[in-house]
Amino acid sequence: MEPTSAITAISGVIGIFDKMWKMYKDYSDKLSNGKEKTESEQFLNEARANLQIAKAQLGEALGHILCRYHFPPGVMVRIGPDKNNQWQCIDCGHRKPSDSELAEESSYDEFSA
Numbered sequence: 001m002e003p004t005s006a007i008t009a010i011s012g013v014i015g016i017f018d019k020m021w022k023m024y025k026d027y028s029d030k031l032s033n034g035k036e037k038t039e040s041e042q043f044l045n046e047a048r049a050n051l052q053i054a055k056a057q058l059g060e061a062l063g064h065i066l067c068r069y070h071f072p073p074g075v076m077v078r079i080g081p082d083k084n085n086q087w088q089c090i091d092c093g094h095r096k097p098s099d100s101e102l103a104e105e106s107s108y109d110e111f112s113a
């Protein structure tokens with residue numbers, strides 16, 4: 001299998017698991033408090049963490065960088081103009097490089113020009 005079609009397949013599987021997670025979450029929310037609800041919530045939390053890791057690894061394979069400010073790591077998407085090459089975490093909003101680092105960088109460029 002070509003790497004790109006493998007990534008497409010993995011992406012599809014993650015999407016299916018995402019839907020299944022939401023369906024099971026709806027079911028779990030309707031349960032009355034007790035052993036079954038506690039166990040299903042525990043399962044949901046573990047599944048969520050594993051899904052997040054899978055998404056982060058997929059994101060990395062697709063050329064995104066990962067936010068290391070929490071675990072599981074978040075996928076960072078490129079924001080702003082290309083020349084800045086700034087990334088923002090879709091989970092926590094952390095920016096890399098930060099706005100102040102970018103401001104320093106552009107003032108340095110003006111100085112050196």
Ligand SMILES: [Zn+2]
Nearest residue numbers: 067074089092
């Ligand atoms: Zn983050």
